[in-house]
Amino acid sequence: MTSRILDAHRDEIRVAIAEALQGDTPLLKELRVHVGLEDEGGRAIDGMGKLLRPSLVLFVSDELGAPTAEALPAAVGLELVHNFSLVHDDIQDQDKTRRGRPTVWTRCGVAEAINAGDLLHALATIVVLRAGGEAAAALAAATAEMIEGQSLDLAFERRPATVDEYLGMVDRKTGALLRCAFELGGIVAGAGAEVRERLGSLGGAVGRAFQIQDDLLGVWGNGDVVGKPRGSDVRRRKKSFPVVVAFALAAAPDRARLEAIYASEPVSEADVRWVIETMERLGVRDDGAAKVREYLAEAEAGLDALPLSPMGKREVRLLFGYLAGRER
Amino acid sequence: MTSRILDAHRDEIRVAIAEALQGDTPLLKELRVHVGLEDEGGRAIDGMGKLLRPSLVLFVSDELGAPTAEALPAAVGLELVHNFSLVHDDIQDQDKTRRGRPTVWTRCGVAEAINAGDLLHALATIVVLRAGGEAAAALAAATAEMIEGQSLDLAFERRPATVDEYLGMVDRKTGALLRCAFELGGIVAGAGAEVRERLGSLGGAVGRAFQIQDDLLGVWGNGDVVGKPRGSDVRRRKKSFPVVVAFALAAAPDRARLEAIYASEPVSEADVRWVIETMERLGVRDDGAAKVREYLAEAEAGLDALPLSPMGKREVRLLFGYLAGRER
Numbered sequence: 177m178t179s180r181i182l183d184a185h186r187d188e189i190r191v192a193i194a195e196a197l198q199g200d201t202p203l204l205k206e207l208r209v210h211v212g213l214e215d216e217g218g219r220a221i222d223g224m225g226k227l228l229r230p231s232l233v234l235f236v237s238d239e240l241g242a243p244t245a246e247a248l249p250a251a252v253g254l255e256l257v258h259n260f261s262l263v264h265d266d267i268q269d270q271d272k273t274r275r276g277r278p279t280v281w282t283r284c285g286v287a288e289a290i291n292a293g294d295l296l297h298a299l300a301t302i303v304v305l306r307a308g309g310e311a312a313a314a315l316a317a318a319t320a321e322m323i324e325g326q327s328l329d330l331a332f333e334r335r336p337a338t339v340d341e342y343l344g345m346v347d348r349k350t351g352a353l354l355r356c357a358f359e360l361g362g363i364v365a366g367a368g369a370e371v372r373e374r375l376g377s378l379g380g381a382v383g384r385a386f387q388i389q390d391d392l393l394g395v396w397g398n399g400d401v402v403g404k405p406r407g408s409d410v411r412r413r414k415k416s417f418p419v420v421v422a423f424a425l426a427a428a429p430d431r432a433r434l435e436a437i438y439a440s441e442p443v444s445e446a447d448v449r450w451v452i453e454t455m456e457r458l459g460v461r462d463d464g465a466a467k468v469r470e471y472l473a474e475a476e477a478g479l480d481a482l483p484l485s486p487m488g489k490r491e492v493r494l495l496f497g498y499l500a501g502r503e504r
Numbered sequence: 505m506t507s508r509i510l511d512a513h514r515d516e517i518r519v520a521i522a523e524a525l526q527g528d529t530p531l532l533k534e535l536r537v538h539v540g541l542e543d544e545g546g547r548a549i550d551g552m553g554k555l556l557r558p559s560l561v562l563f564v565s566d567e568l569g570a571p572t573a574e575a576l577p578a579a580v581g582l583e584l585v586h587n588f589s590l591v592h593d594d595i596q597d598q599d600k601t602r603r604g605r606p607t608v609w610t611r612c613g614v615a616e617a618i619n620a621g622d623l624l625h626a627l628a629t630i631v632v633l634r635a636g637g638e639a640a641a642a643l644a645a646a647t648a649e650m651i652e653g654q655s656l657d658l659a660f661e662r663r664p665a666t667v668d669e670y671l672g673m674v675d676r677k678t679g680a681l682l683r684c685a686f687e688l689g690g691i692v693a694g695a696g697a698e699v700r701e702r703l704g705s706l707g708g709a710v711g712r713a714f715q716i717q718d719d720l721l722g723v724w725g726n727g728d729v730v731g732k733p734r735g736s737d738v739r740r741r742k743k744s745f746p747v748v749v750a751f752a753l754a755a756a757p758d759r760a761r762l763e764a765i766y767a768s769e770p771v772s773e774a775d776v777r778w779v780i781e782t783m784e785r786l787g788v789r790d791d792g793a794a795k796v797r798e799y800l801a802e803a804e805a806g807l808d809a810l811p812l813s814p815m816g817k818r819e820v821r822l823l824f825g826y827l828a829g830r831e832r
Contacts (some may be wrong), residue, residue, distance in 0.1 A: 319626040
């Protein structure tokens with residue numbers, strides 16, 4: 177067991193996503209494979225991820241007293257936006273697998289994968305509108321912010337970024353949808369502006385913790401669990417948190433070698449080992465783990481001022497502990 | 505002058521689009537260039553297209569008695585969806601210019617162009633929501649349909665399509681947003697279901713006429729006016745209306761040669777000339793022009809049952825005449 181937050185409504189979310197993606201067209205079939213509802217032969221599988229974002233929406237709306245049925249469209253709309261961004265992200269990063277399966281563009285080409293992401297985006301809007309215009313507006317605003325974050329992330333592939341710039345990017349790319357998860361729970365429950373703002377801040381802190389943890393896994397993750405081998409983000413020269421911090425901390429000779437490695441491809445296995453060792457020597461891994469704990473502590477502090485039940489707060493703390501220690 | 509429908513609210517639409525795309529990020533600057541508000545140096549230009557779709561929304565809402573200010577967000581949301589589809593379409597078709605300017609992906613790469621289209625899609629939702637949830641739902645449904653049409657269009661590049669299949673694709677790819685233009689006018693004016701359905705049918709007929717005319721221009725258009733040289737859709741082996749009809753009408757030897765030409769690239773200039781001559785010999789050009797007139801006549805017949813002013817109906821007829829005779 178991980179956290180009841182992730183378990184409580186998993187089946188309902190799954191059914192609602194399946195409903196949103198039903199239909200006979202090649203694009204819809206492709207999308208059902210992408211989200212992990214079906215295998216390529218059309219047989220039902222249980223291949224969905226954690227469903228963190230919709231689970232958070234429903235946890236908050238439960239706690240604030242909204243019926244699940246009213247909150248479900250907002251939760252599912254958010255998850256569909258997240259999934260549309262993954263389809264396009266995989267094209268942009270030229271990633272060939274996700275969740276252990278071939279990505280959409282590798283199965284049906286870049287042109288059709290662009291369509292698949294676009295359709296998922298439109299379906300997200302159709303679904304979230306059932307939770308009302310305010311929920312739809314919050315989701316669309318978060319979507320726009322997330323895309324600006326994607327654009328920044330791409331820009332950082334071509335130029336160095338400071339740690340602050342990196343965090344600003346994460347607040348958009350990852351933070352926008354996680355803030356939106358908490359906010360949507362408040363919106364569908366009719367919470368006041370103050371509560372919604374607090375929910376948003378909490379989500380923002382969770383977003384930073386979540387992304388930094390993800391970035392640490394991209395370098396030090398166990399390949400068998402994460403689905404990609406140790407050092408894979410170094411091999412892909414991804415400018416994730418550990419690299420940005422390493423550039424900031426390294427003395428001149430190390431920084432020069434880092435810059436040389438991150439300026440040319442391919443990266444040799446010897447270079448990958450050296451980068452990881454250098455990061456460890458600079459304390460980047462421990463720094464990152466400390467940052468994850470720091471942002472989760474910030475999120476926990478934000479919990480106190482929220483009108484959640486004691487049991488609800490306990491569940492959130494369990495979830496935070498799980499996110500901090502997760503291996504995938 | 506073309507039609508008062510295209511002139512009446514051009515400035516208001518332009519201002520509202522500029523407002524929706526204001527901001528300092530690289531993506532927003534890119535989008536202002538794409539829609540023709542600015543040149544690459546950020547100077548204001550008047551490079552927008554006909555603005556057919558938003559003009560139709562405002563024409564219908566005017567006629568049915570809704571204030572322009574209330575209809576404008578629906579009109580602009582629709583135009584932004586149309587423009588988002590162009591950004592992604594240009595990537596898919598690898599088109600290097602549009603409206604005489606370099607396309608987004610040629611300026612900033614495929615990855616960032618995917619983001620640009622995605623952002624425009626999200627901004628469209630943000631804007632249309634100001635016209636209410638019903639307008640937003642209609643636009644999202646039309647968007648999903650348009651994307652399915654794009655997917656079909658791509659599929660037809662790999663396999664032959666019948667004329668009926670082709671028309672089914674056009675009803676989605678082009679028809680969905682044109683139907684939506686008429687429907688949105690009805691929605692913001694609070695028209696009843698029957699009027700909205702009639703408006704939709706009218707839009708569907710206009711969509712077919714519009715796309716077939718576009719396809720004829722892609723083969724027989726005057727390069728100086730259309731912005732692409734005569735025969736360009738043949739050179740790109742685009743399975744547009746003239747080709748689909750030619751395949752259907754050609755006797756065995758001609759069909760075999762057509763199939764050979766459309767199965768391999770590059771297409772020689774001699775082949776381009778032969779294809780155009782063959783199409784003309786088969787009467788495809790006249791067939792197409794007759795189809796355009798037929799669908800516009802169908803649309804005109806639909807006009808009679810609509811509660812529009814006599815002057816409004818006259819303007820629509822003028823617009824239809826312009827669309828049938830347009831050269832770009």
